[in-house]
Amino acid sequence: MSKQITFGLMALLAAAGVPAAFGDVPLFASQEPLEFRLEVPIKALRKADKETWFLGKLSHAGTDFDVEFRARGKFRLDLCRMPPLWVKFDKQQVKGTVFKGQRRLKLVPFCRDTDKYEEYVVLEYLVYRIYNLITPESYQVRPAQVVYVETKDGKATEPRFSVLLEHKRLLNKRLGFETIDVERIGPTDQNPVTASLLEMFSFMIGNTDWSAIRGPEGENCCHNVHLFAPKGAGVAEGTVVPVAYDFDQTGFVNPSYSEVNEDLGIRTVKTRLYRGWCRDPAFQEQTYANFNAQRGAIEQLVSSQPGLSEKTRAKAMKWVGGFYEVINDPKSRAKRIDKKCRGKRK
Known part of the structure; x- marks a missing residue:
């Protein structure tokens, strides 16, 4: 060509x-905020290296998913109370759900649990959406409202705006x-x-x-x-x-x-x-x-x-x-x- x-x-x-041509990837077919709850060892994640995976749970629409987490990033990993995350799914559990076709997802959570820092995530989400308008050769995103629960003590945040990012594998497929x-x-x-x-x-x-x-x-x-x-x-x-x-x-x-x-x-x-x-x-x-x-x-x-x-x-x-x-x-x-x-x- x-x-x-x-x-x-x-x-x-x-x-x-x-x-995009979303096909069998329903997660990014909508921009309605996805509501879910994450049980994650926040303190342990921050102390561990980026190669260590931790077991956790993601709960959405009455379904509990067994997931694994690990921290990612560099600057925000050192700065933030909640670092950016990789979320790994069981491919059998996600069949027939909004997470169908997902294996690993990047999650951009709040950096610190304040309204000001939540706005930063909203603005970063808008940057991705502007990029999507300019070219389909960009990562798709899905907004989310997430309750983060520290598995060690059960302490939960208020629902916080977060962003799920398309994986490279799915961009290649798309x-x-x-x-x-x-x-x-x-x-x-x-x-x-x-x-x-x-x-x-x-x-x-x-x-x-x-x-x-x-x-x-x-x-x-x-x-x-x-x-x-x-x-x-x-x-x-x-x-x-x-x-x-x-x-x-x-x-x-x-x-x-x-x-x-x-x-x-x-x-x-x-x-x-x-x-x-x-x-x-x-x-x-x-x-x-x-x-x-x-x-x-x-x-x-x-x-x-x-x-x-x-x-x-x-x-x-x-x-x-x-x-x-x-x-x-x-x-x-x-x-x-x-x-x-x-x-x-x-």
């Missing part, structure tokens, strides 16, 4: 807001992809359409905590980005599809614990910095058109999302509006994007 045809197809899918596991890739290996969308999306949300070409020292690619390619395509010019995740350290969320790499020349996540590569102007123009086509849907998403104070909602709307002011003003676009892009246009 030519780049032009792929480009047009992607633009049409994104402009139509097509989320899009006909396979996971790419390499030490690093070059910018020309990336699908220019998807890469351009990711780079502009990162600028939109104020995300600099990512890399789509290499990982941290001693690790494979990438940093807060997973790599995929159409089945059988491997790594070749234009085949690799980067998909970003982990969006708490962004200007859109703007958590009180945020940190930035000051080597980038910024001191706060509230400063947008374009970190994309210099692309063919035709790709960039289509990328701008894609974002403009979704502006109404994005603003509606933010303005109607429950769980935000009016002050927080107003800040989020202003942040979105600031992005559109840049991309729709030629002078601002030249200064903030064209002059900041990495590499030279060919």
Whole structure:
């Protein structure tokens, strides 16, 4: 398939807001908050290494699921009372339930048990949903209201907004992809359409905590980005599809614990910095058109999302509006994007 045809197809899918072909994966077919109760050894999880699994229970709609948990993440693992989790299901138990087809799920819980920290999770959920509007080549999410119970003493939280994330295995199945596991890739290996969308999306949300070409020292690619390619395509010019995740350290969320790499020349996540590569102007123009086509849907998403104070909602709307002011003003676009892009246009 030519780049032009792929480009047009992607633009049409994104402009139509097509989320996915869910098939036999009911969990992500709805955005109604899923209510459940988790019995989890919170204190033990925080002390153990990330390879240790703990037994627990997930209760939903009158059914108890035997599940296993382990902590994940880096920054939030050290910071939070409740770390991000992997949840592993028994594949026999989930048959005929909303969790049908799930084996492992990422769960983004509250970091600390306060309303302020709960809002951070709501905002991060909105980032994923905005990404879904921009491109189907993004992780699907499902909001949840979860009661967390410490198995040691039975102490329970109030229901807290949390987010369930699609597993790589299911993204591959949904899009006909396979996971790419390499030490690093070059910018020309990336699908220019998807890469351009990711780079502009990162600028939109104020995300600099990512890399789509290499990982941290001693690790494979990438940093807060997973790599995929159409089945059988491997790594070749234009085949690799980067998909970003982990969006708490962004200007859109703007958590009180945020940190930035000051080597980038910024001191706060509230400063947008374009970190994309210099692309063919035709790709960039289509990328701008894609974002403009979704502006109404994005603003509606933010303005109607429950769980935000009016002050927080107003800040989020202003942040979105600031992005559109840049991309729709030629002078601002030249200064903030064209002059900041990495590499030279060919």
